[in-house]
Amino acid sequence: ESKRTGKNQIKEFEEESRQQILRTVEIEKALAQALDRSEFSLVYQPKVSLTQNRLEGVEALLRWHHPVLGHVGPDEFIPIAENTGLIHQIGTWVLRESCLAWVRWQKTGVKPFTLSVNVSPLQFAREDFVDTLQATLDATGMDPMFLELEVTESSMLSYEQSTREKLAQLHQFGIMISLDDFGTGYSSFRQLRELPVQVLKIDRSFIVNLFTDRNQEAIVRSMIQLGHNLGMKVLMEGVETSDQLEWLLNEQCDYVQGYYFSRPLREKEVVKHVKSVTTYIEFGKTRA
Numbered sequence: 001e002s003k004r005t006g007k008n009q010i011k012e013f014e015e016e017s018r019q020q021i022l023r024t025v026e027i028e029k030a031l032a033q034a035l036d037r038s039e040f041s042l043v044y045q046p047k048v049s050l051t052q053n054r055l056e057g058v059e060a061l062l063r064w065h066h067p068v069l070g071h072v073g074p075d076e077f078i079p080i081a082e083n084t085g086l087i088h089q090i091g092t093w094v095l096r097e098s099c100l101a102w103v104r105w106q107k108t109g110v111k112p113f114t115l116s117v118n119v120s121p122l123q124f125a126r127e128d129f130v131d132t133l134q135a136t137l138d139a140t141g142m143d144p145m146f147l148e149l150e151v152t153e154s155s156m157l158s159y160e161q162s163t164r165e166k167l168a169q170l171h172q173f174g175i176m177i178s179l180d181d182f183g184t185g186y187s188s189f190r191q192l193r194e195l196p197v198q199v200l201k202i203d204r205s206f207i208v209n210l211f212t213d214r215n216q217e218a219i220v221r222s223m224i225q226l227g228h229n230l231g232m233k234v235l236m237e238g239v240e241t242s243d244q245l246e247w248l249l250n251e252q253c254d255y256v257q258g259y260y261f262s263r264p265l266r267e268k269e270v271v272k273h274v275k276s277v278t279t280y281i282e283f284g285k286t287r288a
């Protein structure tokens, strides 16, 4: 009986992985044409400064709509794009399109805010990364002082001479670096100490059980303090409730992002948002 269940489970597992492989192959094929067919778009999620109670900037997030597959999320297709090497073209497109959007926002007369762009470790690792970036800045008219790159810990893992040099060059341009998905990677305390990043972005997974587990509060509190003690600012992503916001205000978190404030917005909606929302926190409500 149990043997039989075991066999069935293996069969199910095999069927599942077969389906998985088929889907991956399908996405690989579709991705190869996605740029030419203009299937990508960008949305922008506000980042809120808690200390200044205003918009700090927006993060560009990639969206893909395929005529047959429908919407495919970046968590699914970015790893595939990385495996096939397409990430370089896609990443360059994201950077260029988001910089162009930023320049258009500026033309509407709004007060300038930061543009954050996610950069894959593979993109960052390429030798011509800084040159490509420079070319994009020149071509679009993006002001590097308002550009922030979000890199993950794994980009920094091989924190060798070339990474060091790249970060120094970016710093010279006036570009900021934030460490995305912080807490999920493998960076050691020593690496953290040496990293020239300005912002720690604590991964959303850390806020999900903030109040269901006492230890979780202690961990997130320590992460915020660690960032501050290293001279960095700290951003919490995935903020969805006023309780979470209140807790973060109390813990002196610098920036927040999440559905509580805003979902990712289309380019035009960003201008509406900037013009209509002038304050994010009602202090009477959230602070004792």
Ligand code: C2E
Residues within 6 Å of the ligand: 045, 060, 061, 062, 073, 074, 075, 078, 091, 094, 118, 119, 120, 150, 180, 181, 204, 237, 238, 239, 240, 257, 258, 259, 260, 264
């Ligand atoms: P990320 O950079 O950590 O982005 C945060 C993700 O959390 C986004 O998902 C965002 O839509 C989602 N999110 C924001 N606030 C909330 C919230 O309050 N609740 C919940 N449940 N989710 C929230 P998205 O857009 O699906 O992106 C997933 C990941 O894909 C990103 O994680 C990033 O690693 C990657 N990605 C997205 N766009 C790009 C891109 O242009 N280039 C690269 N290399 N990676 C990208």
Ligand code: MG
Residues within 6 Å of the ligand: 059, 118, 150, 180
């Ligand atoms: Mg990000």
Ligand code: MG
Residues within 6 Å of the ligand: 180, 181, 201, 202, 203, 204, 237
């Ligand atoms: Mg993140």
Ligand code: MG
Residues within 6 Å of the ligand: 181, 203, 204
């Ligand atoms: Mg993430």
